[in-house]
Amino acid sequence: MASARNKKPCVKCPKNAGIATCGGCQAWFCTKHFIEHRQGLGEAMERIGQQHDDLHKDLDENNIGYSLLSQINAWEQTSLSRIQEVAEKARTDLARYIDEAKTQLAQSLNKIKNELASSRASDDFTEIELKQWNAQLEKLGRMLEKPPSIDIVEDDQSQSLIRIIQRKGI
Template sequence: MAMANNKKQCFVCNKDKIIYSCSGCSKKFCLLHLNEHLQSLNEDFNTIINDYDQFRDQINKKQPFSSSMKQINQWEKNSIELIQQTAQRYRNVLIEKGRKDLDKLKRKFHAITEKMKKVQKENEFNEMDLNYFKDQLMEMKKHSENQMEMNSKENPQIFIEKLSRRVIQKLILRKWRQNGSTICGGNGRGGKLNQLSSPEGIFIDNHRNIFIADVGNHRIVRWKRNENQGTVVAGGNGRGNGLNQLDWPTDVIFDQQNNSIIISDCGNRR
């Protein structure tokens, strides 16, 4: 504050007195009202200090990112539950598939051995019969070894990849409103043209045609927009390694420029 040498009008009382200027607001006060002004400033400053103290208490009590942490914890819980459910479902699929393959191999083995017993009992066999039984045994051994190799090396990786994709898809779908509509399949598991069996990879072209890797049916199916059934465009001739067959195809891409289909034929490793 600076004291003036001449009398001037006070901002508050409007009387001519010796006045003092406030460097903050640039207003001029007499001594009495200057003291009142300073007291008011002190009170305002104390109010600000009190507000700071209250905010400090809020900071000390506040848990960092409490709302976000709750959301993350809930997401973690939901994700773990979904992973466990999906993993169990695929365990069951793997067990069932292995059981069916083993039953099929046992039935074939039983049929061949019964035939061998019959030939041996009748004591009527030649080199052609012996070669046939040898070839059948080698074929069954090869099938058994290939099946064990797929189960121990490749299939677990396939199922893990499927599991990961399914979990991610379901986590995304959980964020959407549940008002979707079925555009392909939805008629139970099966091999008819209006059915699918364990569908995996999909591709949608510029005409909105949907190409589906129908894994369980060992085929690629194309569904045109608003159609109630699909068209087999690759495979569909049973599981196998022929050029017109597929074995657990997991993904598909339609090359529109060359009008060709690129398929990940997982079971045939091609």
């Protein structure tokens, strides 16, 4: 009788006595529930094995880093688009500046042309005026080669368009 009192009940059905202990969870089971418990453990083992096989397949197919590579490709396209936008704006601005400089040069040349024509027609000019016209033409020639108000510079104050990829510390 003493041995009957030391028996523990089955964790699944308290009315039946537990006759076997699971070495993992330390629970007591009757015969029927012990078999079910082992079947559940077997199914869990199968799921883990399948998960292992799936991961191994992904490793073999070189899927490691695919999402990171996708991010780099997207970053590259975005960066290229931004660079192209900035370059197009720079071209447009430069064309506008060149047109303005050409207009100013043309106006200055027309003024000199009119002065030359007037002075020629009246035969009323001196060496001083010739030197002034020559100096003005030389100055306009230098402006034609490189307009003084146009220069291409990099803006050190703005944020870089190109970002780098860095590895996080381990």
